Amino acid sequence: MEEILGYIANIGFPIVITVFLLARIENKLENLSNSIQELSTVIKSKK
Known part of the structure; x- marks a missing residue:
């Protein structure tokens, strides 16, 4: 038991x-995942 x-x-x-x-x-x-998704959205809107 002690073992x-x-x-x-x-x-x-x-x-x-x-x-x-x-x-x-x-x-x-x-x-981090949320930040990447937001960054992706911002990059797409700049095009």
């Missing part, structure tokens, strides 16, 4: 950090 708890403690922390970072990156990627 299993050790694995959870060692593996759980990296998983939590990974999920946290992925959530932050997802938001930034969404903002």
